[in-house]
Amino acid sequence: MSLRDHLRELRRRLLIAALGVVAGAVAGFFLYDIVVSLLADPVITYGEEEGRQQTELAFNAVGQPLDLLIRMSLFVGLVISSPIWLYQLWAFIMPGLKKTEKRYAVAFIGASVPLFLGGILIAYWILPRAIQFFFSLNPEGTTNIIAPDVYFTFVLHxxxxxxxxxxxxxxxxxxxxxxxxxxxxxxxxxxxxxxxxAVVSALAAPGGEAITMFFIMAPLTLLFAVAIVMCLLNDRRRDKREAREREELLGATPVE
Known part of the structure; x- marks a missing residue:
């Protein structure tokens, strides 16, 4: 395709992905209270074991609740619509692939969705441990009064x-x-x-806990290793195909 056709195709894919996110955000609007309650729980319940509340989420602006509602709805929409926008990403790539390679691209679409959702679950597992670590650094007799936009920005990132x-x-x-x-x-x-x-895993693991760092690092390293193997196999398959095509072309060339 020409550059203009590629740009037109990209615009179409982005539009479909955006519509999917918006549709998911509508569902996120109705799930807002549940999602916020789950994500805020590590902060709200911190210190209950000692019998006293040590943390609090407090809005400090009139428009913050609305801003939080929009942001969290979009986040939920992004997660719910992940099959749509991930498919659009691959659908934009697939026209550049040969027919035999498109079968693998379809498999990658099926793999990318559970991997993305798996990453979200890993983050949910890390979150309370990170909160416990950071809040444990508080000086004696102090507490945390956190603005929700600051806290949920950290969570979403x-x-x-x-x-x-x-x-x-x-x-x-x-x-x-x-x-x-x-x-x-x-x-x-x-x-x-x-x-x-390793650096990202160490930063994400609160307190540098070895077990937590391992659970973060192991799947990422394994996925990267699998990606290397698949890239090397694909290169070998491409080289063999190109060599075969050259032989066929030379064989079809008349000798003068």
Missing amino acids: LFLACGAAMVIPVILVGINMMGLVSGKQVLKSWRGVVMGI
Whole structure:
């Protein structure tokens, strides 16, 4: 396709993805109280074991409740509509793939959705442990009065970062299938990637707990390793196909 056709296709895919997120946000509006209650629970219940409330979520502006409602509804919409916008992402890539490779792209679509949702679940598991660690650093006799927009910004960043981290290896394989990066190039970067995963896992693990760090680092490292293997296999398959096509072309060329 021409550049104009690519841009037109991108606009169409983005529009469909946006409509999916908006539709999911409508559902998020009705789930707002439930979601906020679940995510705020680690803060609200902190200190109950000692018999005294040590934390509080307090709005400090008139419009903050409405702002929080919109943001949380959009977040829920993003999670609910993940099958739609992830499919649109792959559907934009698929026209650039050969017919045989599109079958693998369909499999990647099916893998990316549970991986994204799995990242959200990992973040939900990390959240109360992170809250426990950070609040344990409070000086004696102090408490936390947190603005909801500050707290939920932290929560949303954590959730989206974990979800994106789980999907990135799948996108990496898709980029390899487009021929933009080779498996050897991905393999050469493994030290930096593993180091980055370790740093992110250490930062996400409250107090540097080894078990928590392992549960964060292990799936990300495994997914990156699987992505490397798939990129290398795809490169080998592409090289064999190109060699076969060259042989057929040379065989079909008349000898003068």
